[in-house]
Amino acid sequence: MKKIVVLTGAGISAESGINTFRGDDGLWEGHDIMEVASPIGWEKNPALVLDFYNKRRAQLLTVTPNKAHHALKELEDQFEVTIITQNVDDLHERAGSSKVIHLHGELLKVRSQFDEDLILDWKTDLCIGDYCEHNSQLRPHIVWFGEQVPMMERAMEITSEADILMIIGTSMQVYPAASLVQYAAHGTPMYFIDPNPAIAPQPNLKIYEEKATIGVPKVAEELLNN
Structure with a gap:
């Protein structure tokens, strides 16, 4: 898988x-x-x-999970999915995603x-x-400013094992989270979904210049039907 x-x-x-x-x-x-x-x-x-x-x-x-959260859950039908989030909410879990790593802690x-x-x-x-x-x-x-990110090493390890990488709703400006992309193997297919994608074009990258609720279901459908 x-x-x-x-x-x-x-x-x-x-x-x-x-x-x-x-x-x-x-x-x-x-x-x-x-x-x-x-x-x-x-x-x-x-x-x-x-x-x-x-x-x-x-x-x-x-609040409740949206279409993007639910689309990520649906990917678990055919893939081993791990979500690494900068968010401190539990919306991924409430949508049913089974593997979620919170880099910046959890509000609840x-x-x-x-x-x-x-x-x-x-x-x-x-x-x-x-x-x-x-x-x-x-x-x-x-995880406050100036504190260590305890889940970072695990996140780097998981990213290095990715067959497919998706980046959703992030400016890619917050470090160390933004550095995770560098740990993906060379040539790993990447999907970037954001209304203002701040990433340099590359052959293995598909950019969806859309909100998560529109772009994520599109990518999920594409991956599930391949």
């Missing part, structure tokens, strides 16, 4: 109504990114950070400050005073 590796970014989630929280001015909900997405911001004002992610978590629970999980491997499912607000079993404050299970 051929292996398809799918790299997804904010574009696929935005079509489900996920607010990226990042404005044209680079601010997230009016906050400097380092205030709400860095260890320094967390240390300085944990209440602000928790409020920011509580709002994101609450919004996530109001929290972890202990005492033990980063102590991870809990969490769907309600996270507050100051919510402690783990070690009496340590819980924090969002999100």
Whole structure:
């Protein structure tokens, strides 16, 4: 069974109504990114950070997977599919995809400050005073700026084994995630689906200059009918 590796970014989630929280001015909900997405911001004002992610978590629970998410699930009928996502939502899982790697963490999980491997499912607000079993404050299970990306090595390994690579809804500007394409074997067939594809043309690349909900079902149908 051929292996398809799918790299997804904010574009696929935005079509489900996920607010990226990042404005044209680079601010997230009016906050400097380092205030709400860095260890320094967390240390300085944990209440602000928790409020920011509580709002994101609450919004996530109001949306549903879209046609692009479901089309990726359908590919599992004929392929071994692994999704490597920069997104922190669970829309791929809710659509039924069975192998999903979250590079930047998961919004519906929290972890202990005492033990980063102590991870809990969490769907309600996270507050100051919510402690783990070690009496340590819980924090969002999100990879913040300046932190290591723990799943990166696994993602590089999986990408190197891809028979087909799909890139969906990402600017390919966020590192280290953007570097994953470099680990695909030379000549690996690639499909890039984005309204503003920022990638250099190459013989093995097909570009679909469309939104994910339009482009992904097209590519999925093409692959399933080949």
